[in-house]
Amino acid sequence: MALQQLEHADDHMQECIDNCLEAAQVCEWCADACAGEGDEMARCIRLCRDVADIASLHARFMARNSGYHRELGELCADLCEECAAECEQHDHEHCQACAEVLPECAESCREMASA
Secondary structure, eight states: OOGGGOTTOOHHHHHHHHHHHHHHHHHHHHHHHHTTTOGGGHHHHHHHHHHHHHHHHHHHHHHTTOTTHHHHHHHHHHHHHHHHHHHHTOOOHHHHHHHHHHHHHHHHHHHHHHO
């Protein structure tokens, strides 16, 4: 069954799942690329890895209609915002991609958390 076919996933939930999966992907790319940039990227790497883990977990919680996905959505939104702020400080293409993608994920996670 494709995620788009989940009976409990309305358009907002599906959008949030998609945003979380995109955030996880871009953060994995960024963390990997930052590893080759030197020690000054340590905070960026840690935040990107945290977002990748939490965003993918949040997507899975929504997919299974977990009763805890709202709480996890708040955490995911907070981490996305913090990571985006960190990535905005760096000129690397991968960091700029994170800074572009993560605010949308944070917004949709906050919407899901408050629904």
